[in-house]
Amino acid sequence: MTHYAKITIDTQREGMVNITSRITEAIMESGVTEGLCVIHCPHTTAGLTINENADPDVTKDMLYALNEISPDRARFRHMEGNSAAHVKASLMGAGITLIVHRGRPVLGIWQGIYFCEFDGPRARTVHVQVAGE
Amino acid sequence: MTHYAKITIDTQREGMVNITSRITEAIMESGVTEGLCVIHCPHTTAGLTINENADPDVTKDMLYALNEISPDRARFRHMEGNSAAHVKASLMGAGITLIVHRGRPVLGIWQGIYFCEFDGPRARTVHVQVAGE
């Protein structure tokens, strides 16, 4: 049994958008109780990650650290000028696969699923596939 | 066919714990011969990665490099003081998906699956879902 869904997100220049509840919704709509859920970001200057959902300073610190780890660099050649964002996208990754167990995504109590915008504002999309029994 | 399992790990302050044999066990218990295995870390200051299992200096060098890449930073605001660990968790990632083929996880001869502790010591858990035929 599979269930495919799309989520749309309007982003700011940069930011981490908590999409956990929308993923949980897609899983509940699917009717899958045991299986998995693949989340895919189809953009190359944005990514997906799982991190703390409690203190909003954590995601702020993460964006700050990622700008230190992947700053704009004088020797970048890509004419669009957003290579730093492309690097951050690959550091976070374009996909997340969650376990679905007893009809719910398996997540730690402090975990949230974040869409990471590194080159907005843009209208973004995330694809979701739930598969299992 | 799906099979869900939990693994518990006691960690030190930081370290990379080889959990390959425990993942292989969960796969063999599942009875799945063709399919996949999703491994999920429910913590936000720890992650999962695959890297060399032969020379223990590789994982030591990795922890050292991750501390250089994501050091504690004066401008971090998260009051708990462990933002560097949160960043490292996202750089490694919270999940791994393995191919299961002929009843075994597909891994290179030098590959091990590592639980990466960045903010221990703690009692940690890893979730495993095996799905397939």
Place this chain on the structure above:
Amino acid sequence: MTHYAKITIDTQREGMVNITSRITEAIMESGVTEGLCVIHCPHTTAGLTINENADPDVTKDMLYALNEISPDRARFRHMEGNSAAHVKASLMGAGITLIVHRGRPVLGIWQGIYFCEFDGPRARTVHVQVAGE
């Protein structure tokens, strides 16, 4: 329904090799129309990532940035001397899971799937498992 395939790649000293068409081929061979595709790199000094497929300067900038983020470090102890490549492999990751929808991998129009060589030239392999209906 599952379908297992292997892809072989001859690499240069470092580089990002676009393997998208070969992954799409494996998915089409599988006959799966709804499901997912797990791609696994069995090497520990190479990885997999998804990024821009249009301007070749993006992958050049990524390799350059990864060398800045994970340079060779004087304090590395691994005798083989390629710890920087091991770190880059874990930063990119050993695996990618794609959504398969309507018989095709779900990818953004600008996305390509890249095999990232950090310690070549070598003869490399990538494993693919397609699962679904």
